[in-house]
Amino acid sequence: xxxxxxxxxxxxxxxxxxxxxxxxxxxxxxxxxxxxxxxxxxxxxxxxxxxxxxxxxxxxxxxxxxxxxxxxxxxxxxxxxxxxxxxxxxxxxxxxxxxxxxxxxxxxxxxxxxxxxxxxxxxxxxxxxxxxxxxxxxxxxxxxxxxxxxxxxxxxxxxxxxxxxxxxxxxxxxxxxxxxxxxxxxxxxxxxxxxxxxxxxxxxxxxxxxxxxxxxxxxxxxxxxxxxxxxxxxxxxxxxxxxxxxxxxxxxxxxxxxxxxxxxxxxxxxxxxxxxxxxxxxxxxxxxxxxxxxxxxxxxxxxxxxxxxxxxxxxxxxxxxxxxxxxxxxxxxxxxxxxxxxxxxxxxxxxxx
Amino acid sequence: xxxxxxxxxxxxxxxxxxxxxxxxxxxxxxxxxxxxxxxxxxxxxxxxxxxxxxxxxxxxxxxxxxxxxxxxxxxxxxxxxxxxxxxxxxxxxxxxxxxxxxxxxxxxxxxxxxxxxxxxxxxxxxxxxxxxxxxxxxxxxxxxxxxxxxxxxxxxxxxxxxxxxxxxxxxxxxxxxxxxxxxxxxxxxxxxxxxxxxxxxxxxxxxxxxxxxxxxxxxxxxxxxxxxxxxxxxxxxxxxxxxxxxxxxxxxxxxxxxxxxxxxxxxxxxxxxxxxxxxxxxxxxxxxxxxxxxxxxxxxxxxxxxxxxxxxxxxxxxxxxxxxxxxxxxxxxxxxxxxxxxxxxxxxxxxxxxxxxxxxxxxxxxxxxxxxxxxxxxxxxxxxxxxxxxxxxxxxxxxxxxxxxxxxxxxxxxxxxxxxxxxxxxxxxxxxxxxxxxxxxxxxxxxxxxxxxxxxxxxxxxxxxxxxxxxxxxxxxx
Numbered sequence: 001x002x003x004x005x006x007x008x009x010x011x012x013x014x015x016x017x018x019x020x021x022x023x024x025x026x027x028x029x030x031x032x033x034x035x036x037x038x039x040x041x042x043x044x045x046x047x048x049x050x051x052x053x054x055x056x057x058x059x060x061x062x063x064x065x066x067x068x069x070x071x072x073x074x075x076x077x078x079x080x081x082x083x084x085x086x087x088x089x090x091x092x093x094x095x096x097x098x099x100x101x102x103x104x105x106x107x108x109x110x111x112x113x114x115x116x117x118x119x120x121x122x123x124x125x126x127x128x129x130x131x132x133x134x135x136x137x138x139x140x141x142x143x144x145x146x147x148x149x150x151x152x153x154x155x156x157x158x159x160x161x162x163x164x165x166x167x168x169x170x171x172x173x174x175x176x177x178x179x180x181x182x183x184x185x186x187x188x189x190x191x192x193x194x195x196x197x198x199x200x201x202x203x204x205x206x207x208x209x210x211x212x213x214x215x216x217x218x219x220x221x222x223x224x225x226x227x228x229x230x231x232x233x234x235x236x237x238x239x240x241x242x243x244x245x246x247x248x249x250x251x252x253x254x255x256x257x258x259x260x261x262x263x264x265x266x267x268x269x270x271x272x273x274x275x276x277x278x279x280x281x282x283x284x285x286x287x288x289x290x291x292x293x294x295x296x297x298x299x300x301x302x303x304x305x306x307x308x309x310x311x312x313x314x315x316x317x318x319x320x321x322x323x324x325x326x327x328x329x330x331x332x333x334x335x336x337x338x339x340x341x342x343x344x345x346x347x348x349x350x351x352x353x
Numbered sequence: 354x355x356x357x358x359x360x361x362x363x364x365x366x367x368x369x370x371x372x373x374x375x376x377x378x379x380x381x382x383x384x385x386x387x388x389x390x391x392x393x394x395x396x397x398x399x400x401x402x403x404x405x406x407x408x409x410x411x412x413x414x415x416x417x418x419x420x421x422x423x424x425x426x427x428x429x430x431x432x433x434x435x436x437x438x439x440x441x442x443x444x445x446x447x448x449x450x451x452x453x454x455x456x457x458x459x460x461x462x463x464x465x466x467x468x469x470x471x472x473x474x475x476x477x478x479x480x481x482x483x484x485x486x487x488x489x490x491x492x493x494x495x496x497x498x499x500x501x502x503x504x505x506x507x508x509x510x511x512x513x514x515x516x517x518x519x520x521x522x523x524x525x526x527x528x529x530x531x532x533x534x535x536x537x538x539x540x541x542x543x544x545x546x547x548x549x550x551x552x553x554x555x556x557x558x559x560x561x562x563x564x565x566x567x568x569x570x571x572x573x574x575x576x577x578x579x580x581x582x583x584x585x586x587x588x589x590x591x592x593x594x595x596x597x598x599x600x601x602x603x604x605x606x607x608x609x610x611x612x613x614x615x616x617x618x619x620x621x622x623x624x625x626x627x628x629x630x631x632x633x634x635x636x637x638x639x640x641x642x643x644x645x646x647x648x649x650x651x652x653x654x655x656x657x658x659x660x661x662x663x664x665x666x667x668x669x670x671x672x673x674x675x676x677x678x679x680x681x682x683x684x685x686x687x688x689x690x691x692x693x694x695x696x697x698x699x700x701x702x703x704x705x706x707x708x709x710x711x712x713x714x715x716x717x718x719x720x721x722x723x724x725x726x727x728x729x730x731x732x733x734x735x736x737x738x739x740x741x742x743x744x745x746x747x748x749x750x751x752x753x754x755x756x757x758x759x760x761x762x763x764x765x766x767x768x769x770x771x772x773x774x775x776x777x778x779x780x781x782x783x784x785x786x787x788x789x790x791x792x793x794x795x796x797x798x799x800x801x802x803x804x805x806x807x808x809x810x811x812x813x814x815x816x817x818x819x820x821x822x823x824x825x826x827x828x829x830x831x
Contacts, residue, residue, distance in 0.1 A: 086578070119611035127609035136577055137610070141601050147567050148602060151574015158530070158556070158580060165574075181567025188562070343612040344646050346670040348698075 018254050023229045024245050026237035031305045037079070037236045038296045039314045041071035044095040045293060046322045047104055048267075051094065051111055051125075055271045059330055060111045064125050067095035069266035072292035073198055074099040076239025077166055080247055084161060088136040088149040089168035091126035092198075092265075096168065100133040104321055108329035116328060121335040122343065143176030145169060146195070150182040153193035153256070164192040164250040172203025174217055180224075183256065187224040190255030194246040195221070197258060198233065200265040205277040218260035226256050233261030234290040264290070355435065356405050358428040360392070360414075360421045363399050365628040366680055370394045371419045372427060381409045383430070390416075390427070395544065395683075407431055410439075497661075497696055506687035514656035514688055515545050515621075515677065518663035519583060521693070523553055526581060529667055530557040532568055533585030533622075542587045543623060543682055569595030569620070573602045576616040576672070583667060586622035589638045589676060596641075603672035604647030617670045621663070624652070624676035625717060625767050629811060632803035637768035639715065642674040643744040643777070649698055650744035652676040652716040656686035658742055661696030669698060676744075678717045701748035703755070707737035710825050711755040713778050714765035715741040718816070721797075722765050725821035732822075734829055744774060752778060753785045760791040761828040765816055770798040792828035797821050 029037070048066040055064045067074075070092075078087075078099040089096045097107050102118065110117025111125050118128045128138040136152060139145040149167025156163045173179060174197055186193050197217040201208050208215045218228030227249075231242040239261065246257045264286045268275040275283075300306040363370065374391040377383055383403050390401040407430035414427045421427065431439070509517070523529045530553075535542045537550040537560040550558040561568040565586060572582040586592040592599065599620055607615030626635035642650045649671055653659040659677070666673035688694070704719065705726060712722040719740055726736035737755050741747065756762050762782055764775030775796035782794055800814045 088574075117611075119609055119613075122611055123609040129606070129610035129613050131610075131613045136574070136614070137606070139602070141597055144570060144597060144602055147570020147598060148574035148577065150567075151571040151576070152578045154571050154575045155578035155580050158575070178566045178570060181562070181564040182571065184562055184564065185567060185571060189559075343608045343610075345649070346607065346612075346615060346617075348669055348671075 018249075018252070020227050021229055021245055021249060021257070023231060023238075024241040026232075026235055027241045027244075029237050029299075031300070031303075033079075034296050034300055034305065035310065035314065037072075037075055038293065038300075038311070039318065040075045040078075040099060041236065041293050041296070042314065042318045043104070043321065044068075044071045044075070044098050046318050047098060047108070047325065048094060050322045050326050051108070052267070052271065054108075054112065054326060054329065060125065061113065062124055062126075063091065064111065064271045065092040065269065066267045066271075067092055067265070069286070069291075070198060070200055070233070070263045071095060072236040072239050073196065073233045073261045073263050074168070075292075076236040077194075077196060077243045079236075079240045080243025081164070081166065082247075084134060084163040085166060085247070086134045086136055086149075086152045086156075086163065087166045087168070088145050088152060089138070090142060090145050090170065090173060091138070091140050092170070093126065093128065093138045097128060097130070097133075097135055097138075100130065100135040102128075102130050102133050102135060104325035105328040108325040109332045112329040112332075113334065114329060114332035115335040115339070116332040120339055120343075122339065143169065143173040143178050146173065146176070146179045147182045149195075150186050150191060150193055150256075153186065153191035153250075154189070156192050157189065162251060164194055164247050166194050166196060168196045168198055170203065171197065171199040171201065171208050171212065171215075171217065172206070174199075174220060175203075175211060179220075183221055183224045183226055186256040187221070187226050190253060192250035193256045194243070194250060195226075195256060195258045196261055198261050198263055200263050202265070202269070202277065204269045205273065205275075207277065216260070218258060220260075221256070221258045226258055228258030228260055230260045230262065233263030234292045235295060236292055355410060355432065355439075356407060356430040357426045358389070358403070358430060360423050360425045360427050361401060362423045363392070363394060363397065365630055366683075367394060367423060369420050369422045372414050372416060372421050373398065375412055375416045377409050377412075379409050379412055383407065383409060392421075403430075405430060410435075497700070497702065500689045500691070500694075505690040507690050508685045509656045509660075509688040510683055510685050511653075511656045511659045511677070512543070512545055512547075512682040514660035514686075515663055515682075516547055516549065518660045519546070519667070520549060520552060522664055522667040523549070523557060526667075528579065528581040529583065530559065530580065531583045531585060532559040532561055532572060534561055534563055534587050536560060536585050541585070543679060545677075545682070546585065565591050565594040566598065569598040570602065572618055572620075573598050573606075573616045573672075576603070576618040577606060577614050581667060582618045584618065584620045586620065588627075588634060588679070589622050589624040590634050590636055592620065592622065592638070599642070599648070599672070599674065600645050604645050607671070608647060615670065616672045619663070619666045619669075619673045619675050621666075621675035622677060623679040623682070625678055626799075626804060626811075626815065627679040629806060629808065630804075631806045635804035637676075637766065637799065638674075639676055639744045639766065640768055640773045640777075642676075643747070643774060644772075645745075647672070648745060649673040650676065651698060651742065652678075652744055653742055654681070654716055654719040654740055656684075657688045657694070658696060658702070658740075660688055661694050662698065662742065664693075664695045665698050668695070673698070676716065680717055696742075699743045699746040699748060701751040702740045702742055703751065704738040704740045705736065707735040707759065709735045709759055709829055710737070710761040710763060711752070711759045712736055712738045712763050712765060712821070712825075713741060713752055713755075713775075714738070715744060715774070717767060718765040721816055721818055721821055725818045725825065728818065728822055729825050732826075732831070734825055734831065736825065741774075747777070747781075749778075749781045749785065753782065756782055756786045757789045760789050762790075762794045763797060763821065763824045763828065764794065765797045765821060767799045767815060770796055770801050773798055792830070795824040795828060797824055 113121040126140040152165035232238040371393040410431040411429040536546040572584040603616040625637040779794040
């Protein structure tokens with residue numbers, strides 16, 4: 001982690017220089033928190049497994065990027081936020097939408113390109129939004145969401161709404177130029193944005209050490225005096241603790257902060273990726289030793305909180321939600337052909353057609 | 354032999370300026386590099402350095418003189434051994450002075466190359482008769498909201514009109530802010546945002562680092578969240594760094610979100626060729642942005658359209674690309690003095706009615722069209738001129754109606770020919786007025802080459818009045 005320079009700019013030297021944050025200890029979850037996290041992460045996992053199935057059956061077309069393995073990141077982050085805080089990410093976005101509270105039916109129906117989808121079938125897996133849930137997409141161009149998320153934070157500061165923008169991107173996007181353009185302006189103007197780097201170790205098929213000269217992503221803000229902390233992205237409690245610290249940092253007016261979320265994706269980059277760039281043993285080891293959902297179960301067993309019936313009830317509820325979403329997504333009609341021509345421009349008065 | 358010192362040009366498009374102050378007097382002995390005078394444009398005060406040494410024999414232009422033409426003799430130097438009196442009287446060799454240093458602002462060398470210190474001057478390439486022809490008022494009202502009888506018309510530069518539009522909309526809507534390079538403290542690289550920082554403060558008039566991709570994306574994000582950004586690109590040439598955010602994020606989000614959120618914002622700045630700035634700074638992007646569903650694209654010609662359409666663009670709930678032209682910034686036109694002068698986006702204007710051939714153009718293309726039409730009038734060819742004003746949505750109906758009347762069409766633009774605006778109009782006329790055509794549509798465009806630097810080559814690369822006249826004669830078989 002880089003230390004904050006004492007007098008980097010006239011602006012920041014005029015206020016008290018905050019102490020550089022350090023990785024906080026994981027939150028000591030009570031039973032209910034463990035159960036909530038378990039349910040949330042399980043919903044994402046079962047949803048993604050079902051999406052994978054539907055893709056195999058031909059119900060989902062094009063690209064489909066699954067979030068399996070990374071569930072703790074978005075689950076822990078969302079638990080750290082308040083009403084009105086925004087989230088924005090790239091195309092591995094299903095988990096983020098579920099964590100933001102979007103309806104699984106609407107998400108799955110968008111994956112199958114149906115009229116009941118969040119974008120009425122016009123966006124697909126990579127392009128989904130919910131104004132109501134403050135989810136700003138769903139973006140298909142690697143790195144573009146970082147500037148956009150910084151713009152959400154610009155709005156927060158401009159309107160003084162007290163909210164923070166959670167801007168997610170991967171280790172691959174971290175090498176895009178506009179990320180650093182955004183870092184610079186975010187710090188220059190002290191915008192309330194949490195840059196969450198979901199380091200799942202592979203940018204598509206390129207391992208981090210083959211793509212990045214500096215693989216400690218918490219240091220990526222050093223040139224801009226943006227602090228960063230490393231977070232165990234496979235432990236939902238650690239993520240929430242870091243998320244709370246980061247949100248507090250932003251809301252206190254200190255500007256942006258980077259969270260280097262060390263996580264792992266179990267599946268390929270997309271459905272068509274056989275993942276030959278890594279060994280099965282590597283994946284197996286991660287699943288066996290670090291799975292975020294299994295870690296909740298293990299903790300509950302250790303504390304003798306594990307009530308098999310309680311966990312089973314959650315499993316059953318989640319399966320039912322996912323089954324209902326899948327059923328809806330398969331039976332819901334495709335969009336009306338007239339939808340081709342809607343939502344291109346918002347109509348205005350006094351304008352030629 | 355005496356040496357003449359000439360009025361220097363401070364920017365690619367400057368034609369004249371004010372000789373504010375002499376720092377030497379007749380009889381002074383000066384060396385190369387000495388600061389001898391200060392000259393002013395509406396944007397900067399610059400120091401003039403002597404290039405040669407000698408005795409100042411004569412100051413030909415008095416301090417305080419306005420409108421001194423570039424290359425006019427401003428002083429005469431006597432060479433060694435020559436008396437000042439002889440030098441002042443004798444025929445002389447000429448040496449331009451060197452304007453390099455500023456006093457009130459500090460231009461970088463590349464900003465001068467960008468034309469960023471443009472004096473408020475007329476175009477060098479189009480031999481206009483000193484000033485722009487007055488707008489034919491009756492025609493101007495054909496598709497625009499009525500301007501009440503007796504409305505005062507105020508002569509306004511395009512530059513002022515654009516600034517006024519932004520200022521009025523910023524007064525009316527707290528969500529509107531302006532962001533870009535040098536828009537605040539520098540008062541705009543081309544002085545379009547002059548005075549906005551003073552009135553609206555640093556929160557709403559924001560200087561960015563030189564980082565087009567980043568600040569365009571930040572603007573789109575802010576718009577998605579509910580603000581109304583006006584993003585200024587110092588020129589649209591630099592917006593290619595940001596085109597992904599304009600096309601992939603701003604234009605497509607409304608569709609991709611099923612109408613939930615979009616990007617109500619304006620991307621604006623000078624587009625197209627300035628003068629003598631070479632290939633990377635001289636390109637028209639009308640066809641590029643005109644290609645994209647989800648964008649509106651505006652390219653005004655005069656000051657009234659610049660104002661009325663920029664106000665409309667800022668209010669529009671969609672992303673609008675607003676293409677200005679550096680050469681037009683300093684030109685004056687009548688603008689109606691009204692509390693809220695807003696023009697409709699998507700409507701062409703018939704600038705001049707005519708019977709024999711239709712010219713379709715936009716932006717600076719209007720200058721070529723107007724001049725050619727004037728000459729053709731003398732040859733007995735009556736031209737109808739359509740100023741598209743909006744590139745997207747394009748008012749094809751007005752074009753088609755005109756072609757049905759004149760049966761001939763010539764398109765005029767500075768952009769490249771292939772897949773250009775003229776190509777689109779040709780195709781539209783084929784589809785919608787084929788049976789009315791008495792001659793093929795002719796496209797007058799910039800040539801299919803990168804813009805050259807040499808003055809003669811640049812002139813060849815741009816459209817010219819002569820080729821428009823030839824085309825008009827060809828389609829009317831005269």
